[in-house]
Amino acid sequence: MLSAEEEREAVSAIVARFPRERTWLLPVLWHVVEELGWLNKDRIAWVSESLNIPYAEIYGVASFYSLFRWEPTASPEVHICTDVICTLHSGDKLYEDLKWASGDGTFTAVSVTCLGRCDASPACLVNYSPVEKATTSAVLNRVRALTTQSANGGGDA
Numbered sequence: 001m002l003s004a005e006e007e008r009e010a011v012s013a014i015v016a017r018f019p020r021e022r023t024w025l026l027p028v029l030w031h032v033v034e035e036l037g038w039l040n041k042d043r044i045a046w047v048s049e050s051l052n053i054p055y056a057e058i059y060g061v062a063s064f065y066s067l068f069r070w071e072p073t074a075s076p077e078v079h080i081c082t083d084v085i086c087t088l089h090s091g092d093k094l095y096e097d098l099k100w101a102s103g104d105g106t107f108t109a110v111s112v113t114c115l116g117r118c119d120a121s122p123a124c125l126v127n128y129s130p131v132e133k134a135t136t137s138a139v140l141n142r143v144r145a146l147t148t149q150s151a152n153g154g155g156d157a
């Protein structure tokens with residue numbers, strides 16, 4: 001676990017890799033999440049200082065996108081679309097089933113808004129890889145494969 005000062009330095013290092021223009025805000029936030037695990041008030045404040053963009057503006061952008069993490073999560077991470085089209089194709093039931101199955105802490109199930117894959121609803125991402133016309137068993141099989149791969153030293157689950 002990093003100290004607050006180490007986290008601040010890590011955020012500064014991430015920001016330094018990008019042009020200091022507000023159009024790079026989303027890539028900066030994405031890298032903060034990927035490299036430090038999640039967003040929080042301190043990390044947003046440090047991005048705000050570094051990019052000279054108001055905290056409220058950054059918070060507004062970050063909170064708009066449901067794929068940003070705001071707390072530590074178990075990996076693999078499963079994002080299930082529960083927006084209108086996917087709900088019409090049982091995305092809400094898929095989310096409920098996966099949320100229940102994730103109760104043992106072996107993966108994380110997150111409800112998200114439209115993933116832009118309405119044609120393949122219910123749409124779902126497992127570690128950001130799409131599962132089209134997702135079913136509970138298909139998603140759990142993908143999760144198990146990633147978990148086994150990770151346990152065997154085959155990369156991130």
Ligand code: FES
Nearest residue numbers: 081086115117118
């Ligand atoms: S509504 Fe689910 S992907 Fe668009």
